[in-house]
Amino acid sequence: MNQSATCTVDTETHHQRIRAFMAGHPGPSPYLVVDLPTVARCYRSLAGAFGSAPVFYAVKANPDPRVIRLLVRLGASFDVASRAEVDLCLAAGADPAALSYGNTVKKSADIRHAYARGVRLFVFDSVEELRKLAEHAPGSRVFCRLPASGEGSRWPLSRKFGCAPDMAVELLRAAPGLGLDPVGVSFHVGSQQLDPQRWDPSIAQAARVFAELRSAGVHLRMLNVGGGFAAGYLTPVAPIDAYAAAIHASVRRHFAVPPSLAVEPGRYLVAEAGVLRCEVVLVARKHHDDEKRWVYLDIGRYGGLIDTEGEAIHYRLVTEHDDGPSGPVVIAGPTCDSVDILYERTPYRLPLALRPGDHVDILGAGAYTLSSATVGFNGLPPLTAYCVGSEFPDTGTAGE
Numbered sequence: 001m002n003q004s005a006t007c008t009v010d011t012e013t014h015h016q017r018i019r020a021f022m023a024g025h026p027g028p029s030p031y032l033v034v035d036l037p038t039v040a041r042c043y044r045s046l047a048g049a050f051g052s053a054p055v056f057y058a059v060k061a062n063p064d065p066r067v068i069r070l071l072v073r074l075g076a077s078f079d080v081a082s083r084a085e086v087d088l089c090l091a092a093g094a095d096p097a098a099l100s101y102g103n104t105v106k107k108s109a110d111i112r113h114a115y116a117r118g119v120r121l122f123v124f125d126s127v128e129e130l131r132k133l134a135e136h137a138p139g140s141r142v143f144c145r146l147p148a149s150g151e152g153s154r155w156p157l158s159r160k161f162g163c164a165p166d167m168a169v170e171l172l173r174a175a176p177g178l179g180l181d182p183v184g185v186s187f188h189v190g191s192q193q194l195d196p197q198r199w200d201p202s203i204a205q206a207a208r209v210f211a212e213l214r215s216a217g218v219h220l221r222m223l224n225v226g227g228g229f230a231a232g233y234l235t236p237v238a239p240i241d242a243y244a245a246a247i248h249a250s251v252r253r254h255f256a257v258p259p260s261l262a263v264e265p266g267r268y269l270v271a272e273a274g275v276l277r278c279e280v281v282l283v284a285r286k287h288h289d290d291e292k293r294w295v296y297l298d299i300g301r302y303g304g305l306i307d308t309e310g311e312a313i314h315y316r317l318v319t320e321h322d323d324g325p326s327g328p329v330v331i332a333g334p335t336c337d338s339v340d341i342l343y344e345r346t347p348y349r350l351p352l353a354l355r356p357g358d359h360v361d362i363l364g365a366g367a368y369t370l371s372s373a374t375v376g377f378n379g380l381p382p383l384t385a386y387c388v389g390s391e392f393p394d395t396g397t398a399g400e
């Protein structure tokens with residue numbers, strides 16, 4: 001089971017930098033180490049694959065200010081979902097014109113907050129939200145979000161988001177009358193989407209919305225194809241170029257006049273840059289004749305590993321004993337909640353030599369860990385992050 005690398009051509013240096021930091025860092029685990037040059041490499045490979053399309057980084061994937069500052073320097077735009085994310089990006093030096101308020105569910109006060117700070121791009125998927133935007137963000141550019149099934153993805157983002165295409169047509173058509181500028185449609189095919197062809201049905205649906213509006217005299221300009229680009233965990237994934245090629249082919253197939261594209265990656269830009277160092281708390285058997293050991297780590301579902309919900313994401317685990325014999329395990333977190341089991345159905349094996357106090361490194365852990373750790377469940381402290389390998393003098397320094 002080899003981890004596949006989709007954008008980390010330089011994995012050796014990446015791991016050396018992180019290992020060197022960990023060797024000199026006796027501090028308590030768990031903690032996350034983010035390799036900034038890997039974030040930069042992933043950004044450049046994705047931006048390169050999509051040509052001139054703006055790249056809106058979905059801040060929730062990893063809101064560390066050093067990551068945001070780096071992406072500002074690289075020329076990224078940002079997909080934000082709250083007042084705090086607006087402020088975070090602006091404090092990191094982002095231009096408010098580079099922010100898209102992509103959450104379709106916003107408090108009026110938060111819309112006003114963003115608008116007062118210069119944000120002029122918002123997403124909606126209901127008439128109620130459209131009216132809020134008309135009132136609190138007059139003159140703004142708006143996207144309508146369409147639903148997507150999430151099929152083929154490890155973490156679907158369906159049902160909660162998007163309105164029916166005929167409703168999208170109706171609402172985008174009404175936007176100018178409400179003083180808003182309808183720019184296009186957006187969708188999300190589900191996070192860790194393993195099949196590059198899964199964008200095609202959504203692009204076809206978007207093209208029908210564009211065409212209907214065109215015949216009604218409303219000319220949309222932009223198609224936001226969302227996030228979902230897969231990061232390398234335990235199983236190999238398609239390279240980013242394959243995603244871009246499939247998306248460009250679908251756009252050519254379904255649109256007579258191809259619109260400008262925008263992309264909204266989260267996971268792809270930050271997952272592979274992060275390694276989570278944790279520690280074994282207990283290795284135990286629950287029956288004398290049980291072949292499976294239970295390995296309890298000092299991090300689990302509440303400490304930042306929300307992506308193990310439903311065993312959706314299969315992280316690669318590295319220990320100091322990987323050269324020795326291994327056996328099957330159930331892997332669980334440290335809290336007093338029984339949902340805090342990371343892997344029970346997925347056949348993980350860990351070394352027989354593994355003992356309490358040994359380190360376990362969780363690779364590909366840069367996405368959705370820092371942002372999902374709880375504050376204080378069973379006394380767990382929030383997850384600490386360190387950044388290594390700054391590529392600009394004023395972004396991220398080790399040990400901050």
Ligand SMILES: *Cc1c(COP(=O)(O)O)cnc(C)c1O
Pocket residue numbers: 058060061079102103188190191192226227228229264265266267268
């Ligand atoms: C979370 C999110 C993204 C990023 O998704 P990934 O699967 O991490 O690439 C993009 N757009 C929106 C609206 C999101 O909510």
